[in-house]
Amino acid sequence: MQEEAEASQVFTPEMIDKIARIWTRSIITLIDIRFQNVTSQYPLEQYKMPSSMFIYTYGGEAQIQLNETTFGMERFGLVHGGKGSLLSISPKGEIVKTFLVFYKAESPLFFKKYLQLLLEQVNPFVQQFGYTPSNPILLLDWFQQMMNGWNRGKAMDKLQAKSFLYQLIHRVYRDFESGEIRYLQPDPACSTKIYLDKHYREPIMFQEIADMFGISGGQLTRLFKKKEGMSLQEYLIQRRIEAACHELKHTEATIREIATGSGFADEKNLFRMFKKYYKMTPSDYRKINALSMQVDGIDNDYHFLYNEGELAGLVKTYREGESTMFGQVRSKEMILAATISLMLLLSACGSGTATNNGGTVNPIPAQTQQTKQPEVLETRTISTVKGDVEVPNNPQRVIVDYLIGDVVALGVTPLGVARVARGEKEAVFANQITNSTKIAMEPEDVMALDPDLIILAWGDENYEDLSKIAPTIYVPYGDMTTEERIHFIGDVLNKQEEAKAVLNTYVEKIEEAKLAFQNAGLSDVTVTMGEFSDKNNYIAGSKHAVGELVYNELQMKAPSKVQTDIIDADKYWAEISMEVLAAYMGDYLISLGDTEVPTDNAVWQSVPAVQQNRIVTVDNSLSWSTDIITSSALIDYIVNQLLALAK
Template identity: 85%
Template sequence: MQEEEVSQIFTPEMIDTMARIWTRSIITLIDVRFQNVAPQHPLEQYKMPSSMFIYTYGGEAQIQLNETSFGMERFGLVHGGKGSLLSISPKGDSVKTFMVLYKAELPFLFKKHLQQLLEHVNPFVQQFGYTPSNPILLFDWFQQMMNGWNRGKAMDQLQAKSFLYQLIHGVYRDFAGGEIRYLQPDPACSAKIYLDKHYRESIMFQEIADMFGISGGQLTRLFKKKEGMSLQEYLIQRRIEAACHDLKHTEATIKEIAIGSGFADEKNLFRMFKKYYKMTPSDYRKINALSMQVDGIDNDSHHLYNERELVSLVRSYRDGESTMFGQVRRKEMILAAAMSLMLLLSACTSGAPANNGGTVNPIPEQTQQTTQPEVSQTRTISTIKGDVQVPNNPQRVVVDYLIGDVVALGVTPLGVARVSRGETEAVFANQITDSIKIAMEPEDVMTLEPDLIILAWGDENYENLSKIAPTIYVPYGDMTTEERIQFIGGVLNKQEEAEAVLNAYAKKIEEAKLALQNEGLSDVTITMGEFSDKSNYIAGAKHAVGELVYNQLQMQAPSKVKTDIIDTDKYWGDISMEVLGAYIGDYLLSIGDTVVPVDNEVWKSLPAVQNNRIVTVGTSLSWSTDIMTSSALIDHIVNKLVELAK
C-alpha cells in the first residue's frame, strides 16, 4: 500500500471517530487462542466466528483475509470482521499466532449516534494489516491476555479485557504516528482480486469497501487512481470477457451466457456489446465462428477492449456480409423467386387480353387520360435504427414483447413471441388466442409473411428480421409509457387510439392515487422484491413494478432503498437477511413466484410481516411493462393495499 493512500484511509479524523466508537460500544472478549502454524499444515480458509485481532511472529508468512493477501516478514498484526476467511501460510519456519476473538454491541443510550458514526467507518469489521512499531510490547500484551483468559477467574479475565483495550489504543497510536509499515495490498488491489473472482455474481461495491471499513466513494477513488477506470467499468470488462469466451466456445443461448457472465439480463449484455464492440453478441459469435475456421487466423490475438481493433472487426464483418449470411441470402433468393412466380401467375389469370403472337393490345386512350397517380401506401418512421418505410395500414403484424401495447391500440397481432412464463395468464391472453406463438428467429418469422415487425427485445436479430419485413425497434427501456404508446401508435397509424389509451391510463393513475390517499396510504413506505431464506432482492425504480409504484403512483420508498438502490440507479439490490430490516417499509410487495421465508426469525420480526401487510405480485403481472399489464398491476396493487389498510 502506498504511503499517501494509507494516510488517506487512516486520517486523524477517522482515527478519532474509531476511538469514539470503541469507547462507547459494549465490548465482549470471547476467546484468546494460540496456535503454531507449520508450513506443511497451513491454516486455510478458517471462517472467523467473530471480529478478531491476529498477531503472528517468528518467520515469513502470507496472511490472507477473504480476497486480501498480506505479506509478513517477522511480525504482523491483522484485523478482520466476523465471517472473514482467514488463511496463514508460512514460507519457511513455523509462525506463532495469537488470536483474540471479541464481539461489539451498541448501547441503547448512544445507539443512534453510534449508528451514524458507523456509516462512515466501522472499526469492528475493518480489515487491515501492518507491522507494529513495538512488536515486543504487543507480544507481551497478547501473552498476558492469553494467560489471564486461560486461568478462567473473573479478575484474570477482566485483566485480559484491559489488555485488549491497551492493544486497541496501541494500534490507533501507531496509526496516528504514521511511521509504521502497512502490509500489502491496498484496498484497490484487493477489490480487483475480489472482482476477478466474483464478477459472475451480484456485487455491491459498498460491501467490498466495508471489508476495509471505508466508504464506497473512497474505494472508488483509490481504485480509479490505481487502475485508470472505475469499479463498474472494470466489472463490466470482466463480464464481457467471460461472455466473449462463452460465445466463442459454447453453444449456450445469449440469455444463458448473459446470466452466466454476471449480467442482470440479456438486454444488458446487448447494450454493453453495442457500447464496447459496436455489434451484438450474435454478430460476435458469427464472426468468430467463421474466422476460427480459417487456418492461420488467431482469434485470441484481438485485444478485447481496444476500440481500434474492434473497428476493424466490425468492418470485416460488414464487408463479408454476403458470405457470413449465405443461408439468409439463399432464403431471400427463394422469396424473390416465389414472388416472381406469383406475379407471373397473376398476369396469366388476370382479365387482360392474352399476348398472341407477340402483339400487345394497347391500353385504351381514355383509360390513359383518366388514370390518377397512385396514393402512397407507406409512411416513413424515424427510429434509433434509422428511417423505416412501414405500410399505412399493416395487416400482418408480428410483435415480440410489448404485445399489450399493440392490443390496447386495437390491433390483433398475427404472430407473437412465445414467452417462457406468464403467457397463459397474461391480461391480454383472450385477445391473442388466434395469434400464432413463435420464437422471434428469422426462420420462424419468415413463415408468417408479415408486413410489419415490432421488436423490443433481442435486437441482435434486427438486421435479419428487417430483410423479411419492415422492422421497428422499440427501445422501451429508454422511453416513458407515454412516449412508447405515442411511438407505437404512430407506427401502426393509430394516433387517435394512442391518445385515448393514454388518457384512460392517466385517469387510472389519478384515481389510484386518490384511492390510496383516501385510505391514508399516500405517505406509507413500500418495499418490493423477491424474498427467500437464502437471498433477498430489493427492486429499485428501474424495475417494471418499481417504476410503476415509485414513479407513476409516487409512493414512498424506505430511506435505505432510496439511497442504496434507487439513487444509485440499480435494478435490484442484493440484501442479506441480517440487514434486511433497514430496507423494509410499512408494506411489502412480493414479486414473482417466490417462497416467503416464514421460518426465518429475522423475517418474522419485521413489522410488515407481523401485521400481515404483504401484497403478492405474480409473474403474469411483473414480467412485462406493456400498458395493459401495467393497468392491471395498478388495480391489483391498489385494491390489495386498500384491503389490507381496512
C-alpha cells in the same frame, strides 16, 4: 510503496476519530485469548472466526489470509478481522508464533442511535487490515501479559487483560494516525480486483466486498476507480463480456447458456451490454468472428493489406468505459467491411451494403438473425419533479428505496430493497420481501441487480447516477399526501386499479379509527409523541412519519405548545429540555423508538400522563416509514393501545 500509500488513505484522520468514538462508547467483551505455534507442516486453514479478532504473529515469514485478502508478513504482523471471516496462516519457514484475541462489541442502550449513525459510516469491529506495528516488541509484551492474566482466570487478572486490550486498540490507531507504518496488504482495490477476477461469474454485491474492509461501498468505488481507472461495475462487466466473447468464439453454446455462464442475469442483460459496448448483438459478434477465421484461412493473395492488427482488437474504449466498433485504422475498417459483406452474401441478404472507404455498415435486418432477440418492452411516460421519465409498461425487476410497503401493497414484489427499517426489528411486510435483495442505494450495487425500474424516495443525491442504470422515479414523499403518493406510484407501476383499492381500504381504516376514538371519548384529548430520556427529549411534529399519521390523518389534537412551537413552525421535531417538558405534555404520550422512557426523574414523574400510565410505546419497525402497509399497521396498533388505556 504506492500500494502502502494508497492503503493508508483508508484510515483518514476523520475516520480514525469516528473509530475512536465508536470504541469509546461501545461495550467490549473479551471472550478468549489463545497462543498457537503454526507450523508449515500443519498450517491453519480456513478457520471460521467465531468473533472479531486481533491476530499477532511473529518469529518468521508467513502468509495470513482473511477471506479473499492475503497479508504477507516478514517478522511481525498484526491483523484484524470480523466475525465469520475465514482465517488461514501459512508459514514460509518452519514455524510462526501466533496470539489470537477474541472479543465482542455491543452498543449500550444510551448511545445506541449515536453509534448506529457512526457504524453506518465505518465499522471497526468488522474492519479488515494488516500491518507491521511501529513498536512490535512492546505489543509482543502486551499480548503475553494479556494471555497470562486471562489464563490465571481470576476476575482482577481478566480485568487487567482487558485493560491491555484497550491499550492495544489505542496503539493500533495511533500507528494509523502517524501514517508511518508498513501495511502487509495492498489496499482494498487490489483485493477487490482479485475477488472479481475469481468470482465474476457469480452474483456480486459490492457492499458485501466493502464490508470485508469495514468501509462504505462508495469509498471502495473511489479507491478502485483511482487505481484501475474504471468503476467496479465497469470492471465486472468487462470481465463478464470477455468470458462471453470467448464462449461465443469457441463454443456452440446458446446465447442464454453463455449469458448465465458468464455471470449475466439473463440473455436480455447480455444482449444489452453487447449493444452498448460493441454496437452489435452477441449473434452478430459470433458470425463476424466465425467469418474472420475463414478470411484468415484464405490464400494470402486474397488478403487486404493492414498494419499487423488483428480482427479481435476492434473494440476501442472511449469516454467513461463505453466502447465502439471500428477503430481509427482504415485497414481494420476494410477487413470488417469485407467480412460483413461475405456474411451478407452467405445469408442471402441483399438489403444491407457496406463500404470500405471509411463509411458505415448498415444493420443486418432482423429476419436474417439466427437467434431471436429479446423483445423491446413497451413504455409509458411519467411526469415527475425531475422531468418526464419513460418507464416500462410492465416492470419486472423493480428496486425500491424506503417506500417498499407502497410497492408491495400494489402487488409488486421488489427485486431489491434499500432502507427497509431502522433498528433490529423487522418491517411489518418482511414476509413479503423474503426473496428481495437488501442493498445499499449505491449505483454499483443497484447496477449489479440489472433493474428495469428504480423508485427512489430517500434523497436525490444519487438520482443522476441511478437514472443512467435504469428509468428512475424520484418520489418526493415528504411533499405528498398518502393519497397522492399511492396514486403516483400506482401510475408508475401501471397499477392504477390496485392503487384505488388500496386507498379505499386505507381511508375506511382511518374513518373507523376516528369513530372508535369518538365512541371512547378520545376525540378532544391531546397527544404528544417523541423520544424521551433523562437528558434529551425530542418532540415530534406533523412532518414526522407518526406525526403525519396522528395529527393529519387521524386528526388527533396536539398540546398548544407543540402546535405553535413545532407543528406551525413546520419542524420535523424539536429538542425540549427537561425543565420545560411539562408544557409540551398532552393527555396521552406516544413514545417512539426502542429506548425506554425515564423512570426515576422527578420532572417526568410529575407529568399527569405519566402518573396515569397513559403512554403508548411504538418501536422502530412501525415508526420508521410512511409507507401505506406500515401506516396501516401503525393505525391498528395506536388505536388498540389508546382504547385500552382509555378504559
